[in-house]
Amino acid sequence: MSAAPGSSDLRKKRKIAVLGSRSVGKSSLIVRYVEDAFVDAYYPTIENIFQKVITYKGQEYDCDIIDTAGQDEYSILNSKHAIGIHGYVLVYSIASRNSFEMIQTVYDKILNYTGTEHVPCVIVGQKSDLHVQRQVSEADGKALSQQLQCAWIETSARHNANVAKVFELMLSQTEKGLQDGGPEPQPSKCTVM
Ligand SMILES: Nc1nc2c(ncn2[C@@H]2O[C@H](COP(=O)(O)OP(=O)(O)OP(=O)(O)O)[C@@H](O)[C@H]2O)c(=O)[nH]1
Numbered sequence: 001m002s003a004a005p006g007s008s009d010l011r012k013k014r015k016i017a018v019l020g021s022r023s024v025g026k027s028s029l030i031v032r033y034v035e036d037a038f039v040d041a042y043y044p045t046i047e048n049i050f051q052k053v054i055t056y057k058g059q060e061y062d063c064d065i066i067d068t069a070g071q072d073e074y075s076i077l078n079s080k081h082a083i084g085i086h087g088y089v090l091v092y093s094i095a096s097r098n099s100f101e102m103i104q105t106v107y108d109k110i111l112n113y114t115g116t117e118h119v120p121c122v123i124v125g126q127k128s129d130l131h132v133q134r135q136v137s138e139a140d141g142k143a144l145s146q147q148l149q150c151a152w153i154e155t156s157a158r159h160n161a162n163v164a165k166v167f168e169l170m171l172s173q174t175e176k177g178l179q180d181g182g183p184e185p186q187p188s189k190c191t192v193m
Helices: 024-037 097-116 137-149 163-181
Strands: 012-020 047-056 061-069 087-093 121-126 149-154
Touching: 012 024, 012 137, 024 047, 024 061, 024 087, 024 121, 047 087, 047 163, 061 097, 061 163, 087 097, 087 163, 097 121, 097 137, 121 137, 121 163, 137 149, 149 163
Parallel strands: 012 061, 012 087, 087 121, 121 149
Antiparallel strands: 047 061
16 A cells, blocks of 8 residues: 555655754754744753654655754764764854854764764854854855855844754755765664663
């Protein structure tokens, strides 16, 4: 018996990890996208997985969006954030130079962990509404994305600016990677005893 249109059997499964420094607005970006809500208060994340069906170019994707605790230069990448992941959303705040510099560090940690030369990524300059406090120019954001061969966009979860675009860009990056012959990420074969 064939699956009905819209059935989950027809959907491709994609896992997306959202990484970046603390307090740059990772959770806010995801919550704005999945629940169309914004919270002013700051609640540090430990770990959260959101699910959403995203339609991109007529294809439905069952997406797990993994929200992580913010990283710093000393944090060690968690295997859950590196194994079986199809693509990464790397978030900085346009009002924090330090968080922008952390993107390269996190990207290098991902390559190191996965043992690959490139992973599909979207670099996101969050809090684009904070014009007055801006510490990272658009040109700097674009230049980094060219260097890492990623997509780049500025967003505001507060104003719901460009939020959905992040996830469309993410799928365009993952699908391009797979079409170009990139490997499907392998599920973990290790058991932690
Ligand atoms: N002005 C502005 N503030 C934002 C925006 N997005 C998030 N914030 C605020 O920034 C703070 C941190 O947001 P979170 O979404 O919790 O940040 P996070 O990156 O998930 O933080 P960690 O869990 O520590 O990694 C909160 O007070 C949010 O209200 C935005 O687009 N504009």
